[in-house]
Amino acid sequence: xxxxxxxGGTFTDAVLVDDTGAxxxxxxxxxxxxxxxxxxxxxxxxxxxxxTSIHIGTTHALNALLQRKGLASVGLIRLAGHRxxxxxxxxxxxxxxxxIGGGFECDGRPITPFSEREAKEAIERLIAGGAQRLAxxxxxxxxxxxxxxxxxxxxxxxxxxSHQLGGFGIIERENAAVINAALQPLFxxxxxxxxxxxxxxxxxxxxxxxxxxxxxxxxxxxxxxxGPVNSFMGASRIAKCEDAIIVDIxxxxxxxxxxxxxxxxxxxRLSEVAGIPLNLPMPDLFxxxxxxxxxxxxxxxxxxxxxxxxxxxxxAFGGERLTLTDAAIALGYVTIPMANPKRVSLSHNxxxxxxxxxxxxxxxxxxxxxxxxxxxxxxxxFPEFLWNNRGEVLPEASVANAYGAALAEKGITIDKxxxxxxxxxxxxxxxxxxxxxxxxxxxxxxxxxxVSPLAYDSMKRARIIITAMG
Amino acid sequence: xxQLTIDNxxxxxxxxxxxxxxxxxxxxxxxxxxxxxxxxxxPVSIINEVEPEDLIVPVAFLxxxxxxxxxxxxxxxxxxxxxxxxxxxxxxxxxxxxAEIGGGNGLTxxxxxxxxxxxxxxxxxIGRAFPTIKMTAAYLAGFSPTPVFLADALGQTVVIExxxxxxxxxxxxxxxxxxxxxxxATYIMKGSQISLGSVKGSVSGAFSTSFHGISLxxxxxxxxxxxxxxxxxxxxxxxxxxxxxxxxxNEYLLVKREGEILGKSPDIICLLExxxxxxxxxxxxxxxxxxxxxxxxxxxxxxxxxxxxxxVL
Numbered sequence: 001x002x003x004x005x006x007x008g009g010t011f012t013d014a015v016l017v018d019d020t021g022a023x024x025x026x027x028x029x030x031x032x033x034x035x036x037x038x039x040x041x042x043x044x045x046x047x048x049x050x051x052t053s054i055h056i057g058t059t060h061a062l063n064a065l066l067q068r069k070g071l072a073s074v075g076l077i078r079l080a081g082h083r084x085x086x087x088x089x090x091x092x093x094x095x096x097x098x099x100i101g102g103g104f105e106c107d108g109r110p111i112t113p114f115s116e117r118e119a120k121e122a123i124e125r126l127i128a129g130g131a132q133r134l135a136x137x138x139x140x141x142x143x144x145x146x147x148x149x150x151x152x153x154x155x156x157x158x159x160x161x162s163h164q165l166g167g168f169g170i171i172e173r174e175n176a177a178v179i180n181a182a183l184q185p186l187f188x189x190x191x192x193x194x195x196x197x198x199x200x201x202x203x204x205x206x207x208x209x210x211x212x213x214x215x216x217x218x219x220x221x222x223x224x225x226x227g228p229v230n231s232f233m234g235a236s237r238i239a240k241c242e243d244a245i246i247v248d249i250x251x252x253x254x255x256x257x258x259x260x261x262x263x264x265x266x267x268x269r270l271s272e273v274a275g276i277p278l279n280l281p282m283p284d285l286f287x288x289x290x291x292x293x294x295x296x297x298x299x300x301x302x303x304x305x306x307x308x309x310x311x312x313x314x315x316a317f318g319g320e321r322l323t324l325t326d327a328a329i330a331l332g333y334v335t336i337p338m339a340n341p342k343r344v345s346l347s348h349n350x351x352x353x354x355x356x357x358x359x360x361x362x363x364x365x366x367x368x369x370x371x372x373x374x375x376x377x378x379x380x381x382f383p384e385f386l387w388n389n390r391g392e393v394l395p396e397a398s399v400a401n402a403y404g405a406a407l408a409e410k411g412i413t414i415d416k417x418x419x420x421x422x423x424x425x426x427x428x429x430x431x432x433x434x435x436x437x438x439x440x441x442x443x444x445x446x447x448x449x450x451v452s453p454l455a456y457d458s459m460k461r462a463r464i465i466i467t468a469m470g
Numbered sequence: 471x472x473q474l475t476i477d478n479x480x481x482x483x484x485x486x487x488x489x490x491x492x493x494x495x496x497x498x499x500x501x502x503x504x505x506x507x508x509x510x511x512x513p514v515s516i517i518n519e520v521e522p523e524d525l526i527v528p529v530a531f532l533x534x535x536x537x538x539x540x541x542x543x544x545x546x547x548x549x550x551x552x553x554x555x556x557x558x559x560x561x562x563x564x565x566x567x568x569a570e571i572g573g574g575n576g577l578t579x580x581x582x583x584x585x586x587x588x589x590x591x592x593x594x595x596i597g598r599a600f601p602t603i604k605m606t607a608a609y610l611a612g613f614s615p616t617p618v619f620l621a622d623a624l625g626q627t628v629v630i631e632x633x634x635x636x637x638x639x640x641x642x643x644x645x646x647x648x649x650x651x652x653x654x655a656t657y658i659m660k661g662s663q664i665s666l667g668s669v670k671g672s673v674s675g676a677f678s679t680s681f682h683g684i685s686l687x688x689x690x691x692x693x694x695x696x697x698x699x700x701x702x703x704x705x706x707x708x709x710x711x712x713x714x715x716x717x718x719x720n721e722y723l724l725v726k727r728e729g730e731i732l733g734k735s736p737d738i739i740c741l742l743e744x745x746x747x748x749x750x751x752x753x754x755x756x757x758x759x760x761x762x763x764x765x766x767x768x769x770x771x772x773x774x775x776x777x778x779x780x781x782v783l
């Protein structure tokens with residue numbers, strides 16, 4: 001048996017799933033400020049002697065980044081002997097930067113020699129300046145990582161090395177390293193005390209697989225989009241449909257995602273998270289500011305939302321503002337304890353227009369003709385006839401995230417630039433590493449592999465993003 | 471007088487990306503650098519009048535896309551190029567201009583203009599992006615690309631004086647030796663030659679390029695991308711909904727619907743995702759695109775122009 005948990009900004013959901021994949025029971029609690037109190041309480045309530053592992057999906061990293069809250073001060077070392085001009089730092093968080101000699105040309109020559117002394121002095125200056133964590137990015141370090149590794153060996157502080165996050169393009173790789181370093185202490189505070197007796201604990205990651213807790217504490221950036229990924233995967237498993245479009249309607253927004261052959265479709269354009277350009281493999285996701293808590297007025301729907309204050313601010317609960325939930329309550333589409341439809345000052349036609357318009361907005365952003373499923377708390381506000389007879393609201397809609405986490409497999413993604421002739425060797429490597437990360441050797445297999453050849457490259461190299469799970 | 475500022479940079483960069491026709495190198499990275507330069511040195515003037523004896527220097531940042539996304543640009547490289555030019559001609563340049571308006575190099579002169587204290591002349595050599603040094607309005611007008619001035623990131627220079635047939639080979643070999651990336655100045659012209667040897671107005675025109683396209687399709691999904699690397703070029707075709715097929719070699723070259731030609735190089739074919747031009751390297755199955763066609767500058771519509779443009783087809 002497995003316990004799956006989804007730690008959201010407002011609520012934490014947990015499900016107990018048996019070996020056939022059936023939900024045995026589920027629980028919900030408001031997310032506590034320290035995270036661990038609510039998670040521990042839910043684990044205690046659901047714990048069963050047959051539980052073999054606990055899987056946690058969280059939007060903790062994403063929320064912290066969106067609000068720029070609880071992040072560490074980062075010292076960044078750039079290995080770039082050519083001393084480039086105007087190099088932007090786009091994370092918009094507290095970062096001190098030191099540029100030192102070194103870095104590599106594309107053919108493997110150092111741009112200028114790397115000096116350990118120069119690196120040591122840079123580390124000392126960064127620490128003296130208040131850096132709590134270090135990040136290192138080297139020119140062409142994804143091909144030649146040795147200088148980054150040398151700096152890690154010199155530092156008294158934990159260091160994030162950009163080449164370990166892969167990602168091509170030095171600006172995006174630097175950003176991934178910087179925000180990873182900035183998120184580490186937050187993750188340690190939230191999750192390191194969760195080590196639960198003898199039951200192994202895993203966190204879900206962007207690729208839909210699981211990371212052992214210790215690895216997740218080192219690499220929190222890999223969990224940034226775990227929330228929507230879990231809900232898309234959970235929904236497809238609940239619906240028993242391996243090629244589907246999933247819409248997760250939450251309180252503030254609706255996320256639209258695509259499942260292909262049982263896995264979440266990835267985006268290949270540059271991904272931007274919290275305004276920060278990244279080049280990590282991320283789900284192809286469209287987020288629309290329409291949710292159950294969206295305020296409604298003459299101006300339309302949203303983007304402002306009552307969020308977690310819905311049950312205080314919404315008119316049906318005695319509040320002052322009208323939300324999409326109020327419209328659904330007035331129409332009798334949904335009944336919620338404590339809600340009074342009479343407090344909603346909308347005519348039947350007005351209420352209907354808002355709900356219809358919200359459904360139309362969501363439908364207009366859906367591409368393709370695969371089966372369509374709705375999950376998330378907000379999905380319950382919409383009767384199925386509003387989806388033009390093509391969408392289905394899943395019965396376990398509100399626990400799809402936790403269920404997705406419970407069913408996730410252990411896995412790993414490698415993102416590398418290699419000569420095309422070495423692709424087979426990389427497949428071996430990813431299978432081997434997945435097993436190291438806890439994948440079942442009998443089930444482990446390559447589930448996604450994307451090859452992008454580099455233009456103008458005499459060595460016929462390609463960026464290969466490969467994921468194995470089991 | 472027109473200026474490039476932080477506020478209109480985005481519109482200009484988008485125009486350059488469209489004129490890149492899917493190639494011409496990454497615009498986004500260059501845009502970051504220009505933003506940095508504008509913050510440090512202030513807006514850059516765009517001029518359209520010079521004296522007959524003034525020296526105008528078309529510049530570009532040459533390199534494999536792989537390299538320009540890793541190894542950032544240095545001012546030092548262009549300062550070295552300009553110093554070398556001053557020594558060669560015995561006078562200071564009056565203005566810079568983009569060698570190629572399409573793609574990242576439309577932005578290149580604006581990275582360095584502030585530091586060098588030079589304005590940018592409202593013209594370029596091509597009016598779009600093309601992959602070889604020969605494929606320019608200047609060459610069509612009978613000008614020679616040489617002497618070509620190159621510098622690596624550390625400011626080490628090479629000057630190439632050769633026949634037209636050797637230029638491409640010598641420049642490529644030098645660029646590889648410089649780490650597959652260098653600053654370059656070519657087709658350096660006098661004010662008296664500029665009307666003949668350039669596509670005038672292309673810099674100011676780029677600000678409003680995005681309004682001049684003809685739509686060939688909206689919200690169409692990519693069904694397949696077939697590509698390979700041949701002779702150092704990314705070659706292939708992309709198949710979209712509605713029987714649309716686009717052939718590319720670094721740039722988009724030809725678009726057909728059910729076998730009928732809708733547009734072809736030298737006209738500029740552009741695929742956009744959510745309003746952002748998408749390069750040939752970035753195409754993937756499942757992306758939702760808008761397809762637009764932009765007319766090529768008239769110099770490419772002459773018999774000579776069409777013949778030279780066909781060298782890529």
